[in-house]
Amino acid sequence: MDVSGIRGLFPGLKDTIYLNTATMCVGCSPAVRAYRRALERWSAGQFDWMEAEQAGEDARGMFAEIIGATAADIAVVPAVSTAAGIVAANMPPASTGENIVVPENEFASNYFPWLLLRERGYDVRTVPAEEDVVTAAALGRAADGGTRLIAVSAVHPVTGYRADLAAIGRIAAGSGAWFFVDACQAAGAVPLNVLRDGVDFLATASHKFLLGSRGMGYLYVRRGLTDQLRPIVPGWKAARLPFESFVGPDMELSPTSSKLDASLAWFPALADQAALAVLRRFGIGAVLERNAALVRHLQNALEAEGVNFRSFPERHRSTIISVPVSDPDAVMARLRGANVMVSVRAGRIRLACHFYNLEEEITRAAELIAGR
Structure with a gap:
């Protein structure tokens, strides 16, 4: 897949590492334009x-x-x-x-x-x-x-x-x-x-x-x-x-x-x-293949940093990985300070990859969770 082409549709990701799609996705440019056009036409009394x-x-x-x-x-x-x-x-x-x-x-x-x-x-x-x-x-x-x-x-x-x-x-x-x-x-x-x-x-x-x-x-x-x-x-x-x-x-x-x-x-x-x-446009098959590759990269990055997490066999693997940590508030503060968006569920840091993420972003998130 053309990663630069993907990223061009998500300009909001320029300065943000977003690993929180399991909560809500990042708005893509075509969807944002659709909203803006609808609002403009609504406010002008021309909504169709x-x-x-x-x-x-x-x-x-x-x-x-x-x-x-x-x-x-x-x-x-x-x-x-x-x-x-x-x-x-x-x-x-x-x-x-x-x-x-x-x-x-x-x-x-x-x-x-x-x-x-x-x-x-x-x-x-x-x-x-x-x-x-x-x-x-x-x-x-x-x-x-x-x-x-x-x-x-x-x-x-x-x-x-x-x-x-x-x-x-x-x-x-x-x-x-x-x-x-x-x-x-x-x-x-x-x-x-x-x-x-x-x-x-x-x-x-x-x-x-x-x-x-x-x-x-x-x-x-x-x-x-x-x-x-x-x-x-x-x-x-x-x-x-x-x-x-x-x-x-x-x-x-x-x-x-x-x-x-x-x-x-x-x-x-x-x-x-x-x-x-x-x-x-990108093809759902290609999107899913990239998602699987990004999750493998996330697992490898966490393992390289010595971070413990639950690893499932490939047939049971998704785009979500949850990491148990001793102090979720401290880890979340560290991630937010680096503009890394994740969530906490059941006391664990939940990371969720999607095709618009970059490998280097995922590596950096793993480092921050490990305290580097």
């Missing part, structure tokens, strides 16, 4: 909402390409919690022995909606983590013939552990359960293929590795399940022909996953259209 709606459709299609799906399989939603809420709300009252299986250390957006299903009679089985990790095997031991849903993060937001989605998909299929994946730390960061891995639902927000902004997200629904789902907050975008469905008296829902759409956030949609086009 139809253009924004088309941007949402373009973004739907580009996201589908990244996960191996089609646009018809994708609903546009604002967040993972919205997506999980839609799926949870579509689960009927439980019969005797029916249960939900979810790791106990899941992020709240992929945890709270399932816990609430206790009110419908489900036994929510929270699987304990062993050394911070819940494996496919552990989920398999918790699942049985009464399991109706298994929910996991494709990449854990604290540890960076990358789940074996294919193995979990087989477990879900064997139980007759729905398989829900939170891909917030995976989409745009590591390879995803919903068809290969037997995923029923996959949800993500766009403001991390997809280069978008807060307020846009996506929900994949496996073809064949769409007809079983009812929209929870249906608006005009849920219609078969949205632009002909502003008023009643009839309601004809879309036959595709768009029937689950939330009303589109116009400014974020314009930014997403521009941001996802950046990933398409």
